[in-house]
Amino acid sequence: MKELIQQKLKGLESDYNITILFAVESGSRAWGFPSPDSDYDVRFIYKHMPEWYLSLDEQKDTINSLEGELDLVGWDVRKALRLLRKSNAALFEKLQSPIRYGQQGCFLEEIQRLAPAYFSPMAGLHHYLSMAFNYYKACAPEQDVKLKSYFYLLRTTLASLWIVENGTIPPMEFKDLLPLVQDREQLKKIEQLLEIKALVGEQYLHPKEEEELERYLLQSLRYCESKADTLPKSVGTTQALDQLFRTTILNEVTHNS
Structure with missing residues (x-):
């Protein structure tokens, strides 16, 4: 099944002209209590080419593909970082998934490093x-x-x-x-x-x-x-997310101390 999922992800990259930064399992399989017939809930973060972001109008920032027991949902990297700024619980879960289907570069490690500062x-x-x-x-x-x-x-x-x-x-x-x-x-x-x-x-x-x-x-x-x-609220700033966004789009993600 992992190979099939990876093939589907490569197909989405080609169809939408995107790069998938990382893809993971979500839902009961990742939580650790699947049933034998549980669906595969694949979630991924992707980026477009730089010029896609240089538009006067906001464009669709999600990709959905449902086929049989495969449920694939992707978020554009800008959407994902905006949700992190809002302390989105679903995103925090994705960042911890024990089941990974692939990743490009070190975006996943960078967003994982930043995530605790944005948890409210x-x-x-x-x-x-x-x-x-x-x-x-x-x-x-x-x-x-x-x-x-x-x-x-x-x-x-x-x-x-x-x-x-x-x-x-x-x-x-x-x-x-x-x-x-x-x-x-x-x-x-x-x-x-x-x-x-x-x-x-x-x-x-x-x-x-x-x-x-x-x-x-x-x-x-x-x-x-x-x-x-x-309970306290999050205190993370936009500056660090802006930097990660820019370096990710320009293919220059680096590990900063």
């Missing part, structure tokens, strides 16, 4: 809390729930807790969030659910038997919600 604990917490509460509301009243949705709830809740406890970018991989679960019984239940999810399809409905787990998650969310407005 307040914005990040609001992002994950909003998602987690939505998943909780969807799961709580049902007798049988998609195990996929349950893990989305777990991940966003623990990412929220990570931000409150550590004030840093939450890790993308689910296993790195699990040490936050201090209750051994709840941790055992989560590990059991992980084993089930690895064997069943995306549409699998799991019988509701996790009342204590749901209570734990709701308590965690309420705790994080109480801290949301006390």
